Amino acid sequence: MVKEQISVFDMFKIGIGPSSSHTLGPWRAAQRFVHSLVQRGKLEQTEAVKILLYGSLAKTGVGHGTDVAVLLGLSGDDPVTFNVDEVTPKVAQIKQRRRLMLGGTHEVPFSYAGDLFFLYTESLPFHPNAVTFQALLVDGTAISETYYSVGGGFVVQEGDDGHAHQDIDLPFPVQSANELLGWCIRTGLKISELVLENEQAWRSEEETKKGILRIFSALRDCIYRGCHTMGTLPGGLLVERRAYKLNKKLIGGKPYTDYESWVAAIRAGGDGFQYTLDWVSCFALAVNEENASFGRVVTAPTNGAAGVIPAVLHYFIVFHKGFDEDKIIRFIATASEIGSIFKKGATISAAMGGCQAEIGVSSAMAAGALTECLGGSQRQVLMAAEIAMEHHLGLTCDPIGGLVQIPCIERNTMGAIKAITAAQLALQSNPDKAKVSLDAVVKTMWETAQDMNAKYKETADGGLAVNIPLSLPEC
Known part of the structure; x- marks a missing residue:
């Protein structure tokens, strides 16, 4: 095989x-x-x-x-x-x-x-x-x-088997969370370090790091652009962009001229719970409003769930002083490995598995990445990913009007908050006593996807998509 x-x-x-x-x-x-x-x-x-x-x-x-x-x-x-x-x-x-x-x-x-x-x-x-x-x-x-x-x-x-990079011998091949943990135990490597070792099978470490920083630049630019663009989203739902007004309210008139000074202005507002929560929501809204407007975004792991990982990463950058290239690389590398385990063992397609396959997976990726960057062990990283997905199981995909707007945009804010909560729970827990493994939740997600009615799988045939009266052609 x-x-x-x-x-x-x-x-x-x-x-x-x-x-x-x-x-x-x-x-x-x-x-x-x-x-x-x-x-x-x-x-x-x-x-x-x-x-x-x-x-x-x-x-x-x-x-x-x-x-x-x-x-x-x-x-x-x-x-x-x-x-x-x-x-x-x-x-x-x-x-x-x-x-x-x-x-x-x-x-x-x-x-x-x-x-x-x-x-x-x-x-x-x-x-x-x-x-x-x-x-x-x-x-x-x-x-x-x-x-x-x-x-x-x-x-x-049609006719392909769908596997990428088959001819490369990776030093640490991973198909499951258990295999990933096994390699980490044997080598003592962090998950992000193991990922960077595997990436050298395709390119140099320097090229990989530069590429990851390009990904970060796109994530950063998307958030900044989304927080500074006002108007109404296209498509006929007449959804007003909220990140612009929320950013303006939260920044409170503090001056800034670019991304770096914007981050400094946000930090100057403190780190109170409500303030932090509002900013995480603002970051996620900004990305997915850009996404809904044919803007440039990064699949993380999908476009519909593109706001979760940038929001959690910027929570780390702003409120944990994670504005460091090495930490950003570790975050993205760890997130990618968690996501790949879900793709290999289940799906990241809402048309196959509902929104649990998109927001759920992105939340798990973000939770694991944040946990590593906050000093968690490899077991705690996997525990955080499991917690995040466990509480997205069964989430349906029911876009109103066939648009990636309602409920998709707000779901990214929910996924981001769940990721942060999952990371905190894992960091305060002993993973040896966990009753549910990441592999078990991946298997459960896939079984749930197979059992889910097709009308809840990105068809706009069920859920909110048919219960909100709108005069749109795809409702």
């Missing part, structure tokens, strides 16, 4: 909101399809393209920006570098001109209404998030490829 190998940079990917599985994944799939046409020498012979969205990608596709993502991916744009301010204008231009520039070089006619199909009642067996691309060639033949967006921006082409 081939063991899945997951890097820090698989769990944390820079991209554009609002969804890693419905936006980033389909975007990457579209890019891969164009690359496949180029590799086959068929791009210039393509005279038309058809896009078929199945299952969850169809049901919440418009609200999650799947249609936008596949058009930009087919156009050759990259989510890491594409100007977020150009997302809406470019898609509008494609619709108006009824032309699509494949790979940015080969133009074909394209009708949004006639060439992009939302197959609401059809679902493919491998995964609910499926998309098929068809290229019709000038000689009358066609090329068709199907891709599955399996959560967190991971993409599997």
Whole structure:
């Protein structure tokens, strides 16, 4: 049996909101399809393209920006570098001109209404998030490829086994929390140190650390931007952005000019419980409001749950003076390892497991990372992750209007607070006396996911999505 190998940079990917599985994944799939046409020498012979969205990608596709993502991916744009301010204008231009520039070089006619199909009642067996691309060639033949967006921006082409980095021999291969703990006991390494050792199988330690700091820069910029942007979120729900007003209220007129002076101004307000709680919520709101607005975010491990880890990390930076590159690297490395255990043993896709697979996993990742950075042992790190997930089990995914806004944005604040609480509980506990292991809760989460009714798995067919009367097309 081939063991899945997951890097820090698989769990944390820079991209554009609002969804890693419905936006980033389909975007990457579209890019891969164009690359496949180029590799086959068929791009210039393509005279038309058809896009078929199945299952969850169809049901919440418009609200999650799947249609936008596949058009930009087919156009050759990259989510890491594409100007977020150009997302809406470019898609509008494609619709108006009824032309699509494949790979940015080969133009074909394209009708949004006639060439992009939302197959609401059809679902493919491998995964609910499926998309098929068809290229019709000038000689009358066609090329068709199907891709599955399996959560967190991971993409599997039909026929692949879905495992990344299979040909690399990691010094400390990990499939479960028990294996991770075993390696830590044998080597004496902290979880973050073990992660950095494994990453050297792909690149130098210096490159890994630089890459992690780039991830942090994206997280930092997203929070700062979200706290300083006002307005209403797109999509028709008319949700007002709250982070801007909350930041302004909490900062209390203290002057600042950039991120560093902003952090100093926040610290100057003290560390009272209510003040701290408000800031954690503000950090999480800021990220997910950016995510809902097609802003640049980091999958952590998904876009829908992108605010939890940045909020907890900034809680550590601001209120525990964790503004130190080494500590930030340790935090992100530890979080990635916890997340990879959930992906290997269960899922990080809400379309497969409900919101427990997104907010629950992100809360577990943040709890474990915070525990290590606050001086917890390896066992306490795993205990914190277990506590956080244990109290997210069964959480459904029921986005109102198919948008990643209600209840998604507030759920990130809840996940962040639960992560901090879980870390504190673990730090004040003896993990040897714990009754529930992280592996047990991963197994339970997966069993719960399999038992969960499909209408609670990112379909907008159940829960709040059908009990809030709104005149939106996807309600």
